[in-house]
Amino acid sequence: MSEQTTGRAAVMSDYKEDFEIREYPRPVAAPGGLVVEIDVATVCGSDVHAWQGNLALPVDPPLILGHEMAGRIVEIGDGAELDSVGQRLELGDRVVWAHVPCGRCHECTVLHQPVLCARRYIAYLTSCAEAPHFTGTFADYAIVRPEAGRVRVPDGVESSWASAGSCALRTVVKALSLAGKIDHDDTVVVQGAGPLGLFATALLSIHEPRKLVVVGGPEDRLELAREWGATDTVLVDPSADPAGRIAEVTSITGRGASVMFELAGAPGVMTEGIQMMARGGRYVMLGTLGGRPQEISVSTIVTRGITVIGSMSGEIGDYHTAMQFLDRYQDRFDWNRMLGNEYGLDELADAMAAMRRMDEIKPVIRPSRQT
Amino acid sequence: MSEQTTGRAAVMSDYKEDFEIREYPRPVAAPGGLVVEIDVATVCGSDVHAWQGNLALPVDPPLILGHEMAGRIVEIGDGAELDSVGQRLELGDRVVWAHVPCGRCHECTVLHQPVLCARRYIAYLTSCAEAPHFTGTFADYAIVRPEAGRVRVPDGVESSWASAGSCALRTVVKALSLAGKIDHDDTVVVQGAGPLGLFATALLSIHEPRKLVVVGGPEDRLELAREWGATDTVLVDPSADPAGRIAEVTSITGRGASVMFELAGAPGVMTEGIQMMARGGRYVMLGTLGGRPQEISVSTIVTRGITVIGSMSGEIGDYHTAMQFLDRYQDRFDWNRMLGNEYGLDELADAMAAMRRMDEIKPVIRPSRQT
Amino acid sequence: MSEQTTGRAAVMSDYKEDFEIREYPRPVAAPGGLVVEIDVATVCGSDVHAWQGNLALPVDPPLILGHEMAGRIVEIGDGAELDSVGQRLELGDRVVWAHVPCGRCHECTVLHQPVLCARRYIAYLTSCAEAPHFTGTFADYAIVRPEAGRVRVPDGVESSWASAGSCALRTVVKALSLAGKIDHDDTVVVQGAGPLGLFATALLSIHEPRKLVVVGGPEDRLELAREWGATDTVLVDPSADPAGRIAEVTSITGRGASVMFELAGAPGVMTEGIQMMARGGRYVMLGTLGGRPQEISVSTIVTRGITVIGSMSGEIGDYHTAMQFLDRYQDRFDWNRMLGNEYGLDELADAMAAMRRMDEIKPVIRPSRQT
Amino acid sequence: MSEQTTGRAAVMSDYKEDFEIREYPRPVAAPGGLVVEIDVATVCGSDVHAWQGNLALPVDPPLILGHEMAGRIVEIGDGAELDSVGQRLELGDRVVWAHVPCGRCHECTVLHQPVLCARRYIAYLTSCAEAPHFTGTFADYAIVRPEAGRVRVPDGVESSWASAGSCALRTVVKALSLAGKIDHDDTVVVQGAGPLGLFATALLSIHEPRKLVVVGGPEDRLELAREWGATDTVLVDPSADPAGRIAEVTSITGRGASVMFELAGAPGVMTEGIQMMARGGRYVMLGTLGGRPQEISVSTIVTRGITVIGSMSGEIGDYHTAMQFLDRYQDRFDWNRMLGNEYGLDELADAMAAMRRMDEIKPVIRPSRQT
Secondary structure (H helix, E strand, O other): OOOOOEEEEEEEOOOOOOOEEEEEEOOOOOOOOEEEEEEEEEOOHHHHHHHHOOOOOOOOOOEEOOOEEEEEEEEEOOOOOEOOOOOEOOOOOEEEEOOEOOOOOHHHHHOOOHHHOOOOEOHHHOOOOOOOOOOOOOEOEEEEOOOOOEEEOOOOOOHHHHHHHHHHHHHHHHHHHHOOOOOOOOEEEEEOOOHHHHHHHHHHHOOOOOEEEEEEOOHHHHHHHHHOOOOEEEEOOOOOOHHHHHHHHHHHHOOOEEEEEEOOOOOOHHHHHHHOEEEEEEEEEOOOOOOOOEEEOHHHHHHOOOEEEEOOOOOHHHHHHHHHHHHHOOOOOOHHHHOOOEEOHHHHHHHHHHHHOOOOOOOEEOOOOOO | OOOOOEEEEEEEOOOOOOOEEEEEEOOOOOOOOEEEEEEEEEOOHHHHHHHHOOOOOOOOOOEEOOOEEEEEEEEEOOOOOEOOOOOEOOOOOEEEEOOEOOOOOHHHHHOOOHHHOOOOEOHHHOOOOOOOOOOOOOEOEEEEOOOOOEEEOOOOOOHHHHHHHHHHHHHHHHHHHHHOOOOOOOEEEEEOOOHHHHHHHHHHHOOOOOEEEEEEOOHHHHHHHHHOOOOEEEEOOOOOOHHHHHHHHHHHHOOOEEEEEEOOOOOOHHHHHHHOEEEEEEEEEOOOOOOOOEEEOHHHHHHOOOEEEEOOOOOHHHHHHHHHHHHHOOOOOOHHHHOOOEEOHHHHHHHHHHHHOOOOOOOEEOOOOOO | OOOOOEEEEEEEOOOOOOOEEEEEEOOOOOOOOEEEEEEEEEOOHHHHHHHHOOOOOOOOOOEEOOOEEEEEEEEEOOOOOEOOOOOEOOOOOEEEEOOEOOOOOHHHHHOOOHHHOOOOEOHHHOOOOOOOOOOOOOEOEEEEOOOOOEEEOOOOOOHHHHHHHHHHHHHHHHHHHHHOOOOOOOEEEEEOOOHHHHHHHHHHHOOOOOEEEEEEOOHHHHHHHHHOOOOEEEEOOOOOOHHHHHHHHHHHHOOOEEEEEEOOOOOOHHHHHHHOEEEEEEEEEOOOOOOOOEEEOHHHHHHOOOEEEEOOOOOHHHHHHHHHHHHHOOOOOOHHHHOOOEEOHHHHHHHHHHHHOOOOOOOEEOOOOOO | OOOOOEEEEEEEOOOOOOOEEEEEEOOOOOOOOEEEEEEEEEOOHHHHHHHHOOOOOOOOOOEEOOOEEEEEEEEEOOOOOEOOOOOEOOOOOEEEEOOEOOOOOHHHHHOOOHHHOOOOEOHHHOOOOOOOOOOOOOEOEEEEOOOOOEEEOOOOOOHHHHHHHHHHHHHHHHHHHHOOOOOOOOEEEEEOOOHHHHHHHHHHHOOOOOEEEEEEOOHHHHHHHHHOOOOEEEEOOOOOOHHHHHHHHHHHHOOOEEEEEEOOOOOOHHHHHHHOEEEEEEEEEOOOOOOOOEEEOHHHHHHOOOEEEEOOOOOHHHHHHHHHHHHHOOOOOOHHHHOOOEEOHHHHHHHHHHHHOOOOOOOEEOOOOOO
């Protein structure tokens, strides 16, 4: 347990520039809140997009990026003795935690969909200029705000898995909960073979759909998808005509996708996906957070009776489900296969660059690492 | 009751050409089937599209167009004494009836969605060259096939209303059943002020949503929409920037559309509609059966958590609901306001042309009319 | 606005005994919380049951009963400037507020059903022996705890309506949200003609079901039910054989109840209700919070394909919906018809006794009333 | 392929009496219908109940019992070349088929729930006195009526499995489709370890719920349940207090059953089951088709927010799903483990008696068997 009075953070002062290591005073816990030492923070595509200045959400530098993490509790505020599902928290326990919905809007209280809250506090997109400074998770410390959901990491779950689970997996958990029932007769298609796509493959494989097709690349990720339960994979060659992929998916599935998940975020992904759908199918969109409009065959939606479901982020219950899943299935799925190399705080730009080049599925930042 | 041995039909031999009146032998009823005299057949936009050669569905001339109708029973086949909801049928009763799903495919029997059946028999798009010839309903007679759902027209419902109800209204009834609950807190937007849009306005007004906004034109149809329960209307000037309409709908509704219905089928209607949606909203698409792909902001679907639901046609239960609705609410809504002038069989081209020009919302073909 | 340093409360020291008026120090607002002066507190059946010692929930005297109320804000804690749907709160505004779910259990965070939280804080069932004493709402003051949802009362809504709405109506709003769609073809049955049944009748009448049958009594309440939209009423004579009522409901509805609401809480209400159900019907249970087991024909549930849905209380979004409904429809429904006489704090026992005798539908306690 | 002109049937002339072997003329196929030779007919509890005269449904002796079967096609009527999911049928192929809904009632056409049709034709409960006599399936031949759904048995599926699948399994498939999503976090309880309970265990195990508890007996069936995926089993000793079982299930599951299936049909099964439910749980009832009313704690339904769902029989799509399931998972589940000894037609009473004594889970009648 740290006895430090300050901690370091990798600060992004401007887009695309290298990060600067700054020292800030160690934060203190508010009533109902926690202070944690970051054990591991993994890099999400959104971090890279924010760094590159092309995230659709508003961003306010200087920033400490990072929002996937597992933190070890170093201070427990008054009344914060339980996590959000009723498990007791002790100093030294590890937790993951959520963005903070406002709790005071139609989406939060009438729709019961805090993930749609327009005033959700997203720490890593908020300026770190003001105290307590520790916003994002590429830092030694982080604050779990009183209103933030938090879940204890099971002992058997490695911090790097929990970190990846705290964003990619909980997002997929939420999307599956909106997708409705998936059964042994379904023909499921996953667009994308990045962290979202691979986690989705693992989660979906549990239900043993008749076909579980992953459309993505590169080939080594498709191989992992097959190990994790894909019955078929279709390699995406960006220079190839999508018609070939559509024909291939139609041939594999017979009727098209009875359920499809968009987890690629690539240009034209929905243009292509709609054509892969079976009549009466459900298409859950979650990978596309920005980019240009896509040309969609609207009459296909109508004549095939397709339902398209937009899904965003996840709620604290989804974090819990994600942690349970990582723990229970660690022998079936080697979660480390998805994770990349470890980097120290001062190597953050290298980690992000490796992810941009698709050399790494998900780099791991370990602030305590000596470099 | 007719004792004729032949009957006339308005036959389309080629696209865009005038119709030719041909005589065919009066058909006979198969076991489980009916023969009817057409009392009224109303013109649907799809008839006009088929005539113009730009319907997305396959078409096989020579055709007898027409698929909205009320027919008076002149022969009852063995075992056809009850309609599809258990009401007794007598000679002289009027009925409406449905397309015939194959009953032998995944959509029909596993999904229980016969409207999505790819092998659905659609009489008016099938060649009339072979006996028994009477396919579409712009004719003196029609056949209700044994496998076709059919519903008795309540005595209080005029044939022209029933006819319009047998297509436009039952399609909207089905779409509303897919839309989920609509409540007094909802802000509902209807795109389109044609027959689909006007029927939807009437049906939706029953639930008294906080806002019921009809976006369409021309102005006289919007006036009718307001009489039928629209709280607000937004005139579509095709030359104006959609941004103005989006701003207007957003201003009227506050949060955007919590539920929206696409009933316009116009180019760009979904491009525009997505921008009018509230977070967590549901968008039912049914008006667009063809046309070019539309540019859709996919990230808006995701970040607003929108659900898009494609809906096609309607099932025989929806016809029943439609007939009950026409009957029950005839004092609240003057259904004749939606209907146009009456035409004889030999005036069919005039009727269709008037509809194309938007001079008529829905022309009425009455085969018995002397012209 | 009060400048008092103390306030009175009607304290129940023991079951069935008269209430004792005690003075306690005026409470102060915690951060995120409010202090209100009770403008009106209405009496709920649960208050009477608690007083009589036959409430199923655990109870811990001495108690200040009362949980339906409208309070006028006299102090706003830090950060409590908005209500739960984002409306600004000022001193002197009136609010209603909710029980406090724990936010730290499976029901709260995984199921998103805080109404099912087993550790929900229910003020009026918690001892008032300890400071800040002001628990229930039969008192001069009340506290809105930081974690409690709260909604501003619209200016056009009288405090007595808001008070009744804060329990009975919000409970019915929640139950309707679980009931699924109610349409003009439905045959809806409401069991009970007390406050829950009457509010349900008003809410349901908006959707104009084909039949809206209220089964209850006495006759003057059924008359009010008919004024508020019941198409039919069936008087319950407790000494009569339920078979007669079942036959009557079956006859009125034709197929039985397509949707039914249990709002009576009487012995045998479900035994009887199941027999009134249509095949494929939905039966929402919310009126029965205790009492002996009831003899249910389980095979009827199976062979008729009935869905039974238990519903409890309501969430803060339901309070908001309730307030909007009271405001919007005050010209259609005379809410005062449901309310009884006004009583001061020291007349609470009289008010409760009148309710027990069914002399009053819902008595109104106005602490400021001089008696 | 038989060239016989007559066939035998085991006829029940009176309740509880031995069956009489009668010869009837071999039937012929109507247009749209099939004639089959019965390869195997398995015994269902309902056959035994009908024989004993205590089935809740109306029964009209003389009867040929039997409604679980696999038949080999010996004649194909005009237009019956495809099964209900579009697969081609040839002479010699095996099929299973469904009861015949009327297709002319509210349940069939408006609710789309033919299983709830009150006029459903159930062959084995209809008198066999009139030609074509072959009603039930304990006979050499059977008729697949034109309106009856029918599905080809996959080549890899043994007739005895298909036969058991044509009733018990398709009923469970339907029930699961109504149960909503079942996920790796669920705690599922199955009441009953007969054919319904065992098939349910197999189907549910695919989704790997956290707990899958089978409550039933005797012990050898529980052992099979564990082999087929039950994580825990609770033996029902009819003389023991249900409180012990309730405590055991609660202890195993932690929160109670998040999803429960009633497949036992025993007295008091719902009385007991409700107490095993988790808050917010779903309880699908399908095993209880008669018997005395049961004492149910209605307030538990309300305060735990339980949903109870009645489910009956299954539709032809469910038969298809059942056949696919038997085929796909034959290596994981040894379906023969559930099946009993083989009997000839003239040994039917012995088979039924063995089932009554619970000596056999499901006896197999093979009409061709020489005895």
